[in-house]
Amino acid sequence: MANRCYLYSTNVIPGASDELDDRKMIGIAEWDYEIPIVSKLLLSGNPKTCRSSLWENPEEIALIGDYASGVKNLENFLSQIELEAAQNLIAETIEFLNRPENQNQYFVFECGEIFDMGDTPLFEQNLALLEELKNMQPEVERALQSLVPPPIEVHKSAGFFAKLFGRTSKSSVPVHDLMKSIDDLGLGNWSNILYFDFSGD
Template sequence: MTKGNRLATFAGATCLHLTSIGTIIVANRSYLYSTNVIPGPSAKTSGRKLIGIAEWNYDIPIVFKILLSGAPRTCPSSIWDNSEEIALIGDYASGVKNLEGFLSQIHLPEAQPLIAEALEFLHKPENQNQYLVLECGEIFDMGDAPLLEQNLALLEELNDLAPEMNRALQSLLPPPMAPPKPAGLLSRLLGRTPEPAPPAHDVMPSLYGLGLGNWSNILYFDFSDA
């Protein structure tokens, strides 16, 4: 198989396109699904359900990784026509529990609506399954290494997420502020106004960057009718 061989209708998936003046706009994304069976050649005949959970442009956010941290292992892709195991699967309940532990460390008032939204979505019975599946083939395809090699590296990363989780929490802290410069004698004599205070730290981009706020059952690759 060629490295970039994707099947938009593989396993019956519907490919949802966004168009602009007749041009298809496609971002490389990571995709998160819940499923009741382990992906593979016999998954569809085994009554497979693949429920869209979230997708993310040009990255694999920390929230996706934490959700896959419950007994993660490799599995075949449901999107790519590739005989190698280039997707990941993990336990749904364990992944959600791990995410709850991470989010409980975020006490910012601005974060609470996003946290509540995430947990409400993940606890909906219609979204819950035995497994979560992470499809990162499009992200891997932007790199030079083989897809399987990158997937194995991601699996290794999932088994030791503590350093990245700590960095993510640190990213929510405001940057250190330099102490205000005292007005010089000349400035005081001339009656110059002191320098204005720097703008308040906007934490929202960092919160969204964790992988929050993008929950949906409708993803680019839709398996609802598959």
């Protein structure tokens, strides 16, 4: 098993009694082993549980959210990131999500493979994730804080010119891997071709 989570856009709610024969399931992204904040924000527009399109499970172990609201929530988050190193990924993300061929009424999120790595029933884990989506502010604040470069500290014993020009020894600068923090957001995984493909439906 791949142990991934999968994000699609769709025009109907999976498992709904009035599900259309012309259902669309457009691949948007997939992530290995983790559920990144980017995916959570995209699902945060009026999120609800729904039936899975990947698992034969009678319980609602997938999530669905409003596409337009989710994109807006993500754009609000990304607009607060000032790191130059993240700007290309941010631009790529916004461009991909705003392509007409990717847009539908809903996002649908399939985390069954991630949930299956734990011991808690899939439905309970899905409900816990739903509660996270309803209060994203603490996680948003942590993510933004992780993207703030540490201040450059001048050692107390530094000379006049070192203080004047901000020179400092390497040991006085905290280790902070900003590129890892950017990568942890979940940007850069956009693709219409996912492991589970519905384009032939």
